[in-house]
Amino acid sequence: MKAGRIASEVRKEARSLVREGVPLLSICEAVEKLTREKGGAPAFPCNVCINEIAAHYSSPPSDTSLVPRGSLVKVDIGVHVDGYIADTATTVCLSSELDPMVQGVNEALAQALKAVAAGARTSSIGETIEKTMDRFGFRPIWNLSGHQMSRFILHTGKSIPNVHSLSFEKLREDEVYAIEPFLTLRSAKGAVIGREREMYIHRFQKEKRLRMTESRRLLTEIRRDYRSLPFSRRWLSSTWSKETLEAAFKELVQERCVMGYPVLVEETSQLVSQAEHTIIVTKDGCLVTTL
Numbered sequence: 456m457k458a459g460r461i462a463s464e465v466r467k468e469a470r471s472l473v474r475e476g477v478p479l480l481s482i483c484e485a486v487e488k489l490t491r492e493k494g495g496a497p498a499f500p501c502n503v504c505i506n507e508i509a510a511h512y513s514s515p516p517s518d519t520s521l522v523p524r525g526s527l528v529k530v531d532i533g534v535h536v537d538g539y540i541a542d543t544a545t546t547v548c549l550s551s552e553l554d555p556m557v558q559g560v561n562e563a564l565a566q567a568l569k570a571v572a573a574g575a576r577t578s579s580i581g582e583t584i585e586k587t588m589d590r591f592g593f594r595p596i597w598n599l600s601g602h603q604m605s606r607f608i609l610h611t612g613k614s615i616p617n618v619h620s621l622s623f624e625k626l627r628e629d630e631v632y633a634i635e636p637f638l639t640l641r642s643a644k645g646a647v648i649g650r651e652r653e654m655y656i657h658r659f660q661k662e663k664r665l666r667m668t669e670s671r672r673l674l675t676e677i678r679r680d681y682r683s684l685p686f687s688r689r690w691l692s693s694t695w696s697k698e699t700l701e702a703a704f705k706e707l708v709q710e711r712c713v714m715g716y717p718v719l720v721e722e723t724s725q726l727v728s729q730a731e732h733t734i735i736v737t738k739d740g741c742l743v744t745t746l
Contacts, residue, residue, distance in 0.1 A: 459744025498533030500687035525550035544731035559591035581616030635731035643725035654715030
């Protein structure tokens, strides 16, 4: 609940940071700083995703990208308190012509929350999201979904689809989920693909015998500081020289000690909007921790 309260406060403040010409790096760093100042820790690097980019863009250390004019900007924020996670996202629209995309995704999330209760099928929630978007004249991203969470684990167990599916999985009381509809144009493919050469978010994957002393020390620090939660290389740069960090991190990636999250873009390069809340399933509904 504390993580959810912090995430909600940060999300609301983050919206005012998104303006034309603002560096994406400054938004990421400001969101992460606010999270820490309010008593939490980032559960993953702040994502700032522009237009057709749906997920996993978090500024690298020397990012010079700026918020474009008239853009659709998704800010995805994760907060944890002692490993207990809140995950929330908002879309900021810098063009009034795109307002319906924000309205549609927000309504899809609102209707999905109403469909949540112990015993509800995940497929029925996905159907609710899809039908709501269709009513607004849009379509969901079918291969992105909400996800169950547990302590120090961002993605675990069941998924919450954004479309109708054949799954018979049901929600259980006291389970924790992030529900996150992604909306795109009806003319779009409605799917995301990964830019494999663009990975700015990583997480620990496995131990392995490493050649370099620096690599072994870096892996120890990553496990100690982030456990299984995603992290950014920006968070490492303050304690390592650039050259040493690059060499050590390269070995960790090559040996698959850490895994990366490719930047995800809509397959036909169409605009994407997002909304997200974290919920705790109750007998008759849900408790939204990030309102």
